[in-house]
Amino acid sequence: MNRLTVKNKHAVKYSLLCAFTVLIMLVLLSFPGSATAVLDIRVTESINLTDEFDGTTLTQGVPTGEGEINITNMLTTELYDISLNFSEGGTSGWAVSTGNGVDLDTTGEGYVIVHINSLAAEEPARSAIITYSCTGSRPVNFSESYNTSKILAGGSINVSLTLENNASSAITGIRLIKTAADNDTDSTADFNFSEAFADVGNPSITGGNVLIWDLATLGIGSTATLNFTASDNDLDAHNNGGFQSSMPYYLGNSTLQFTINDGSESGSGVGLNEEPTATTSNIEISLQKEQLSPADGGMEMTGDSPQQSKTPILRK
Numbered sequence: 168m169n170r171l172t173v174k175n176k177h178a179v180k181y182s183l184l185c186a187f188t189v190l191i192m193l194v195l196l197s198f199p200g201s202a203t204a205v206l207d208i209r210v211t212e213s214i215n216l217t218d219e220f221d222g223t224t225l226t227q228g229v230p231t232g233e234g235e236i237n238i239t240n241m242l243t244t245e246l247y248d249i250s251l252n253f254s255e256g257g258t259s260g261w262a263v264s265t266g267n268g269v270d271l272d273t274t275g276e277g278y279v280i281v282h283i284n285s286l287a288a289e290e291p292a293r294s295a296i297i298t299y300s301c302t303g304s305r306p307v308n309f310s311e312s313y314n315t316s317k318i319l320a321g322g323s324i325n326v327s328l329t330l331e332n333n334a335s336s337a338i339t340g341i342r343l344i345k346t347a348a349d350n351d352t353d354s355t356a357d358f359n360f361s362e363a364f365a366d367v368g369n370p371s372i373t374g375g376n377v378l379i380w381d382l383a384t385l386g387i388g389s390t391a392t393l394n395f396t397a398s399d400n401d402l403d404a405h406n407n408g409g410f411q412s413s414m415p416y417y418l419g420n421s422t423l424q425f426t427i428n429d430g431s432e433s434g435s436g437v438g439l440n441e442e443p444t445a446t447t448s449n450i451e452i453s454l455q456k457e458q459l460s461p462a463d464g465g466m467e468m469t470g471d472s473p474q475q476s477k478t479p480i481l482r483k
Contacts, residue, residue, distance in 0.1 A: 205246065206443055207239045210433045214301050218309065225310055232301040234258060234435060239294040240286035242447065249283040249445040256436020258299045266295030278440055299437075306334040306434035309343075309423055323398035326418070328380070331390045335432050339384045341368070341425040343393075347376035348417040351401070357416050359400040367391035376400070376419075385425075 214232035218225060236253070240246045255261075255277050263269045268284030283295050308331040313324045328345070332338055347356040356376035363370035368382030370393055380393050397418055432438035 205240065205242045205445065205447075206249075207237075207241050208251070208439070208443075209237045209239075210437055211235050211237075212301050212433050212435055212437075214306075214434070216305070227305075230302060230305050234299045234301050234433065234437060235264070236281075236297040236299075236437070237294055238281070238283065238286070238297070240288060243288050244447050245288055246286045247284065247446045249281075249286060249443060251281045251283075251443040252440040253279050253281065254432070254436060254438050254440050255279055256433070256438070258301055258435050258437060260300040262298050264296040264298045267292070269295050269297075271297070301435045306427070307332055307338065307423065307425065309421070311421075318399065321399050321402045323396050326395055326397050328393045328395075328421075329390055330382075330385060330392075330423070332385045332387055334427055334434050335387065335436070336427055337384050337386045338425045338427050341380075341382035341385060341423070343378075343380040343421060343423045345378040345380075345419050345421040347397070347400070347419040349401075350416050353401065355401045357399070357401045358397040358418055361396050361398065363393065363395040365391065365393040368393075370395070 212232060212234040214230050216230040217228040219228070238249075238251065261271050261273055261279050263271060266283060266286075270282045272280040272282070281295075281297060285292075286295065287293050308329075310329045310331075312327045312329075315324055318324050328343065330341070330343070345360075347358045347360060349355065350357050359375045360372050360378045361375070363372055363378060363380075365380060365382075367385070368380055368391060370378065370380045372378050372395075378393075378395060382391055385391055427434045
């Protein structure tokens with residue numbers, strides 16, 4: 168009877184959201200010192216990674232992904248000279264995606280300054296979008312372990328999945344989906360899942376080969392563990408090797424999604440270091456021209472032709 172070397176490869180996709188509305192002080196030319204909430208700053212990040220567990224050792228892949236900062240004018244008047252200071256966190260490659268007159272200063276150590284010449288009161292010029300790379304960020308550790316790395320064809324193993332929150336805030340709306348592999352592509356899942364139990368959240372199994380684990384929230388530094396049994400489900404395919412041979416089979420892939428919404432910092436450490444600044448103007452200046460006398464620099468009439476006595480001036 169053949170032996171199976173059980174391995175696992177999981178592609179983890181993080182879906183992160185950090186949104187916050189910032190109250191900033193405006194320099195109003197007609198009413199200095201007044202303030203109102205004028206900018207909506209929304210940060211979204213998506214991180215992908217592939218880790219591989221060979222039954223003994225977990226090899227973590229390099230996280231890759233991207234983030235987006237959407238800065239929107241919430242006023243009914245145009246904003247000028249907008250300046251924002253963001254912490255860089257574990258990100259790089261900042262660039263302007265949308266917006267005219269948007270400049271980035273990335274020369275600082277650990278921070279990026281965004282300067283926007285103006286944001287209109289209406290779309291499409293109401294917003295500016297900044298993008299960056301999330302490579303290197305791992306706000307959640309996802310580990311997997313088995314009670315044995317080898318089983319006989321037709322046998323089963325006990326599997327443990329553990330999530331650890333490394334972010335700066337609680338994560339919510341967590342969903343982990345693990346799908347059993349079909350290594351020989353014969354349309355039969357190599358393993359069947361059963362007896363799922365978690366210390367946090369609610370696991371369920373669909374069709375015997377899809378495991379779904381939902382958690383409402385996981386606090387800072389907290390962990391959650393899910394245990395289940397994986398049984399050989401494709402005996403004919405696994406029992407065709409040489410006597411006592413050991414054949415490697417991947418257990419399955421996993422997808423992890425969750426949300427961070429703490430109002431201050433994204434999963435990659437992007438947040439505002441200080442209050443943004445901006446300027447708006449609601450003063451109208453009108454100039455009126457009036458005819459001055461020659462003594463005041465006006466025009467002196469001589470015969471049919473005006474003679475200039477002094478350079479005419481405008482009086483407001």
